[in-house]
Amino acid sequence: MLAKPELAHYVIDWPRAGDLGVIAEDESPVGAAWLRFLPESDPGYGFVDSATPELTIGVLQGWRGQGVGARLLETLIDSAREKQVEAVILSVEPDNYALGLYERFGFEQVGTVGGAITMLLQL
Template structure:
C-alpha cells in the first residue's frame, strides 16, 4: 500500500503527540500509554510541547490522506535535556509509526527524509535514544547512527551529517 511524505506543520501537533506515545510504548506486549500520560510527563512532553518551535523539523507519512507515521527533530538546552541529549546544538530525533503500518518501510522512509531535512536545515548531527531491545535500533544503524553513550540503560546514538 503506497504512502506519501510531507513536511510536518503546526496542525500536526496532536498527531505528533500520538506518535510520541507509539515511540514511548513501542513494545507490542508491553504496557500501553496514552497521550494524556505522555503529556503529563515533562521529560516526554517537551518533545512535542509548543510544536513547532523555530528550529523544529518534521516529516509526516500519509496513506489516503491519513497520517500513519511521523519523525521529527527538536533541540534542547543543557538544563532541560532529552533522553538522547548530546549538546544544545544537536537536535534529538523522535519517530513513531502506527501499529498497523510498522514493518512496511514507513519508518525507513521517514528517517531518510528527516535526515535530508536536518542537513538542509543546517544541523551538523542528529542524536537519539533507543532501548536496547527496540528493533528500531537496527534501522538507525542502517542509516549510519553510532552509539556514543548510554543513559538509564538505553544507548544514545549519533549521526554526523555530511559524512559517508
C-alpha cells in the same frame, strides 16, 4: 504525553525555531518523525548538547516493517542536511526493532543512559 514532563518537551509549543518534522500518511497519519533542539536546562533522553537536535520517531503498529520508518528517517535527515544541521542524536532501547534501522542510516552508539542506547549521526 503532555502530562509527562520527560516527554512533553518533545512536542510542547510545536514548532519552535529549528524544529523539523515529517508525517507519513495513508488517508490518515501512520507515522511521524521530528527533530527538536532541547536546552541544557531541559535535556532529552539522548541529550549531548543544545546544538544537537534529538530525533523522535513513531510508526503505528500495523505499519511497522513496511519501510515507513525508513522513508520518514530519510526525509528528515535530508531536511536536516538542507538546514545545515551538523548532527542528530537519539535514544533507543536495546531490544527496539528500530535499532537496526538507525544503524543502517549510519547512527553510531556513543553511550548509554539507564539501559537505553544513545546514538549519534554526523551529517
